Amino acid sequence: xxxxxxxxxxxxxxxxxxxxxxxxITARTMAISGSSILIGALICIPLGSLIYFHDFRGKRILVNxxxxxxxxxTVFVGLLVFITFSRAGPLGGLGILFTPTAMIIGxxxxxxxxxxxLTISALSGVSPEIRETAVSLGATRFQTIGMIxxxxxxxxxxxxxxxxxRAFSExxxxxxxxxxxxxxxxxxxxxxxxxxxxxxxxxxxALGIILIALALVVSVLAxxxxxxxxx
Amino acid sequence: xxxxxxxxxRYGDKExxxxxxxxxxxGEVFAVIGPTGTGKTTLLRIIDLLERPTSGAVYIxxxxxxxxxxxxxxxxxxxxxxxxKPVVFNASVYDNVAYGLKIRGEGKxxxxxxxxxxxxxxxxxxxxxxxxxxxxxxxVQRVALARAxxxxxxxxxxxEPSANLDPVSTAHVEEVIxxxxxxxxxxxxxxTHDMSQGQRLADRIGVLMDGEILQAGEPREVFNYPxxxxxxxxxxxxxxxxxxxxxxxxGVVSIEVGGKVIEGISSFDPGEEVCACIRAEDxxxxxxxTPSSARNAFLGQIIRVVSIGPLTRVEVDCGFPLVxxxxxxxxxxxxxxxxxxxxxxxxxxxxxxxxxxxx
Numbered sequence: 001x002x003x004x005x006x007x008x009x010x011x012x013x014x015x016x017x018x019x020x021x022x023x024x025i026t027a028r029t030m031a032i033s034g035s036s037i038l039i040g041a042l043i044c045i046p047l048g049s050l051i052y053f054h055d056f057r058g059k060r061i062l063v064n065x066x067x068x069x070x071x072x073x074t075v076f077v078g079l080l081v082f083i084t085f086s087r088a089g090p091l092g093g094l095g096i097l098f099t100p101t102a103m104i105i106g107x108x109x110x111x112x113x114x115x116x117x118l119t120i121s122a123l124s125g126v127s128p129e130i131r132e133t134a135v136s137l138g139a140t141r142f143q144t145i146g147m148i149x150x151x152x153x154x155x156x157x158x159x160x161x162x163x164x165x166r167a168f169s170e171x172x173x174x175x176x177x178x179x180x181x182x183x184x185x186x187x188x189x190x191x192x193x194x195x196x197x198x199x200x201x202x203x204x205x206a207l208g209i210i211l212i213a214l215a216l217v218v219s220v221l222a223x224x225x226x227x228x229x230x231x
Numbered sequence: 232x233x234x235x236x237x238x239x240x241r242y243g244d245k246e247x248x249x250x251x252x253x254x255x256x257x258g259e260v261f262a263v264i265g266p267t268g269t270g271k272t273t274l275l276r277i278i279d280l281l282e283r284p285t286s287g288a289v290y291i292x293x294x295x296x297x298x299x300x301x302x303x304x305x306x307x308x309x310x311x312x313x314x315x316k317p318v319v320f321n322a323s324v325y326d327n328v329a330y331g332l333k334i335r336g337e338g339k340x341x342x343x344x345x346x347x348x349x350x351x352x353x354x355x356x357x358x359x360x361x362x363x364x365x366x367x368x369x370x371v372q373r374v375a376l377a378r379a380x381x382x383x384x385x386x387x388x389x390x391e392p393s394a395n396l397d398p399v400s401t402a403h404v405e406e407v408i409x410x411x412x413x414x415x416x417x418x419x420x421x422x423t424h425d426m427s428q429g430q431r432l433a434d435r436i437g438v439l440m441d442g443e444i445l446q447a448g449e450p451r452e453v454f455n456y457p458x459x460x461x462x463x464x465x466x467x468x469x470x471x472x473x474x475x476x477x478x479x480x481x482g483v484v485s486i487e488v489g490g491k492v493i494e495g496i497s498s499f500d501p502g503e504e505v506c507a508c509i510r511a512e513d514x515x516x517x518x519x520x521t522p523s524s525a526r527n528a529f530l531g532q533i534i535r536v537v538s539i540g541p542l543t544r545v546e547v548d549c550g551f552p553l554v555x556x557x558x559x560x561x562x563x564x565x566x567x568x569x570x571x572x573x574x575x576x577x578x579x580x581x582x583x584x585x586x587x588x589x590x
C-alpha cells in the first residue's frame with residue numbers, strides 16, 4: 001500500500017515540477033488526438049448532416065451501423081491501419097507507419113462513427129418547428145440547414161469532445177501503428193503501459209493522473225455544453 | 232390581396248378543409264374563427280405556402296401560389312407568420328428578430344434600425360441581449376411578432392396569437408397586435424377560437440367549422456345574425472329558443488314556444504321549425520308591465536342571479552328559459568333575486584330567427 005502512496009506523491013512531484021518527459025508526452029498526445037479530432041470534424045460533421053438531411057433507402061440501417069461502430073475495438077482499427085501502411089500493404093509506399101501521421105489517421109477512423117452519429121442525433125434533437133420557422137421567415141434550403149446546424153451547435157461540440165476523449169484515452173491503435181517510439185510516437189497511454197512494465201511506477205502514475213484529469217475536463221465541458229443545449 | 236378558391240385539404244381519408252372560398256382585401260384584417268381542431272391552422276399553413284392544398288388554389292396579388300419552389304420562396308418572403316406555439320432560435324432576442332433580414336441580405340445599419348423599431352413596436356426594447364429561450368410565454372410571442380413584422384410583410388398571418396397565454400399576457404399581446412394593425416396597415420389573416428378576440432381585432436370574420444366556412448361578414452353581423460344554430464352557439468348567443476312558426480303577417484311572424492308566443496321579423500312560413508335567437512343584452516327586465524314598443528313581454532320567475540363584472544346575468548323562467556344581462560345598478564334598483572317575479576321584454580327586431588335544423 002505504501003508503495004502506491006509513494007508512487008502517487010512522486011507522480012505529483014513530476015507533474016508539478018514540470019518534468020520534461022511528462023510534458024513532452026502530454027503535448028504530443030494533445031497534438032495527435034487534437035489533429036485527429038480536427039480531421040474527424042471536417043469530414044464527419046458534413047457527413048452526418050448529409051445523412052440527416054437526406055432521405056434514402058437504408059438510412060435507418062446506416063444510422064444503426066454507425067452507432068454500432070461507436071465501440072469499434074481500437075486494436076481492430078489499429079490492425080487495419082497497420083495492414084494498410086505496412087511495407088507490403090496497399091499504401092506501404094508512403095512510409096508513414098510508426099509515425100504520428102499514421103496515429104492521427106487511426107484515431108480519426110476510430111472516432112469517425114462517434115462524430116458522425118452524434119452529429120446526426122444532435123440535428124435530430126432540433127425541434128421540427130425550428131425548420132418551419134426558418135422556412136416561414138423566408139430561408140432557402142441552405143439557409144434552413146445552416147440554422148438547424150446552428151441550433152445544434154452545443155451538441156455537436158459536445159460530440160467532438162467525446163470523440164477527443166476516446167482518441168487520447170485509447171491505447172490499442174496508438175501502440176500498433178505508432179509503435180511507442182520514445183520521443184516520436186509515445187503518447188500518454190502507450191508510455192504508461194511501457195513505463196509500468198519496466199517498473200517505472202511513478203512515471204506511469206504521473207501519466208495516468210494527467211490522463212484522468214484530461215478525461216475529467218473533457219467530460220465536464222461536454223456535460224455543460226449538453227445542458228446548455230437542452231435549456 | 233389574397234384569394235382562396237375551392238380549397239380542399241385531405242390527410243389520408245380525413246378531410247380537413249372542404250371547398251373554402253374567401254377574399255381578403257389589402258389592408259384588411261380577416262379573422263378565421265372556429266372551435267379548436269376545425270382546420271384553422273391547416274388553412275393558415277397553406278396560405279403561408281408551407282403546405283400544398285389537395286385541390287383548389289390560393290392567389291396572392293393575383294398570382295397562383297401553386298408554382299415552383301423558387302417562386303414560392305419569393306412569395307413566402309412577402310408573408311410573415313406567427314405560429315400558435317412559436318419557437319425561438321437558441322440565440323439572443325436581437326439575433327432572433329434580425330434573422331429574417333439577415334437571410335435577405337439586409338445591410339447592417341438598416342438591419343439594426345429595423346430590428347430596433349420592431350422591438351419597440353412589441354414593447355421589447357432593452358431585451359436585445361437577452362437569451363430568447365429564457366423568456367416567458369408572452370415575451371416569446373412578442374419576439375415572434377417582432378420577427379414577423381421586421382421583414383415588413385405584405386401579409387401577416389397569426390395563428391391563435393394568444394391561445395396559450397395567461398390573461399395579462401393575452402391582453403398585452405392583443406394590444407401589440409392592434410398597434411401593428413393600426414400602424415403598419417398590413418393585410419392580416421388571423422385564426423382564433425376566441426370569438427371576442429375576433430370581434431375586437433378583425434374587420435371581417437369567417438366562421439370555420441368542420442372544415443367549412445359557414446358564414447363570413449363583419450363581426451357585428453356574425454355576432455348578431457348567425458345563419459345557423461351551430462354558429463349561434465359558437466358566438467355565445469345566450470338565448471336559442473326552439474319553436475314553430477304559427478302565423479306570418481307582413482314580415483312579422485309568431486313563434487309558438489311551449490304555449491307562449493314570441494314575435495319576430497322573418498320571412499319563414501307557418502309550420503316551419505325555427506330557433507329564435509335573442510342576445511341577453513337585448514332583454515329588459517321590469518317589475519311591472521310597462522307600456523313600451525317591445526312587442527314581446529313575458530311574466531317569469533327569476534331562477535338565478537349571477538354578477539359578471541359590471542353586469543348581472545339573470546336567468547328567468549317564462550315558460551321557456553330566458554337569460555338577460557342587465558347593469559349591476561339596475562339589478563340593485565330592481566332588487567333582483569331568485570324567486571322574484573319579473574317582466575322580461577324585448578323587441579321583435581331583437582329576435583333573430585333561423586332554421587332549427589341543418590346548417
